Amino acid sequence: MAEQIKILGFAGSLRKGSYNKSLIRAAIEVSPNDMEIEFFDLGGIPLYNADVEADGDPGRVKEFKQAIEAADGLLIATPEYNHGVPAVTKNAIDWASRPPKKAPLNEKPVGILGASPGMTGSARGQSQLRQAFEFTNSYCMPQPEILVYRAHEKFDEQGNLTDERTREYLGKYLESLYDWILKFKETG
Template identity: 40%
Template sequence: MMTKYKIAVIVGSLRKESFNLKTAKALMELAPESLSLELVDIAGLPMYNEDLEETTPKEWLALRKEIKAVDGLLFLTPEYNRSITGVLKNAIDVGSRPYGKGAWDGKPGAVISVSPGNIGGFGANHHLRQSLIFVNVPTMAQPEAYIGGAADLFDDKGKLTNDSTRDFLKEFMEAFEKWVITNAKKQQKMFNF
């Protein structure tokens, strides 16, 4: 029986017609059978404020529990002012606490940035990687995924119509599958001396 790896898909855009959300849905269709992708809703998270840890908001607890229960993380981000969105940064901050017990710790991840612009969210992609290093998410280095010209990639129903982008995303997901499996084996070795 094939091992199934549960993957949290975190989309850093709140817009209903988000290109990142459309891409996430395309990835769910293109993912190898061993990966089970589930969208994680970060829209309703109260802004991180350490003072609230005494009576931790239920939304924070739910996010932390959901992230701790997965085997891997797939982040999709637009680029806002050469960086990631506030909602995505807030989710990372919420999941990283309480200090030393963060939900992200050790979960293999990957980053895709999607933008209508030509450089495909390059700045956001790399800013997100910086934060992921600090919260100890081993992030897949290759292939890098900067999806530009996003406005021309989907039909009016939100379906991916560009074949070369579909092929690239399929290859990306196959590489991510290997990344998740490799990291799962490393974790097993660490705990099974």
């Protein structure tokens, strides 16, 4: 690794004690030296509404889009609700997909991960999110995947990732994401 890259990370949860927010914080802690991860909190982004968009993006949406544009890639930690991607995550993607073909998500490399108390570690939510990125012309890293299952056993009460195996794997995942983003940065 040699070239510095900037990643925008966000969690598809508004909950203060979210495992997925904690997962992004852990990613910041274990990220390679040549990778800067900036956390963006989705709080304050309204539900997507084309009538609101026609009057101009709300301030928090503008901030979100500008942060995406300034980043070389995205890192999204999504929970899984009812076997799918949560509305908070999908809503953020809907706003960032506008306007089509000129959206900040267009040709943006993306890494997806997630944590869940369940045994599938947000696998279904991640799968649905990948489908949404096909339309936005974003480049989702296909492998490796990181599915943090039984998250309540891997984070302490303060939200610190305490499971060393998960921490090690997260570091390797970020090295792969670095290489993935560099592929598109070199060709862009």
